[in-house]
Amino acid sequence: MKKALFSKVAGSLLLSAGLLASGAASAQTTLTFNADGNATFSALHDWSAASNIDTYLFEVDTTSWASGTAVVGRTAINGARQANYAITDIQFFWEADDGTRTDLDTVFTTDGGIEFYPVDSLNAGAYGFTVTGNTLATNLGGAYAGTLNLAPVPEPTTYAMLGIGIGLLAFTARRKIDNKLG
Incomplete structure (x- = not known):
């Protein structure tokens, strides 16, 4: 799984490099998810800007959990591989039909890698x-690149069916134990 993530990240970085070279780099991008609920994103910036803010948009069809990871590029500087970009914050938002945006409670951590997700x-x-x-x-x-994953939240009926199934298994197991005793 890590190998697949790194190959996607490397592909995203190469694609970003091509976009920048062609002058088509964009600060706002709409993400497209594959059948597994994953979308990749990336950006390549020159050194002239003090700070960069990139926006990624996406649609959710059914109630889902979102979580993402990102990596920053590395460059050989004076014979050592050093990070060439720093991600200082990632913030989720909801966008209303009129275009207004409302920030969502977001967890952003850099402990052991960059991870981010909305709280709810x-x-x-x-x-x-x-x-x-x-x-x-x-x-x-x-440069940086990352992956965002959407995972559907199971409906309450799914939990009800799970509870009924476990209850029936427990009833059957108890019944078998009782028959052996009596």
């Missing part, structure tokens, strides 16, 4: 997140 599940609607960061080396660009 997302209902059907339009959402997005912003990535705030900056390049780290003067006269050198920087």
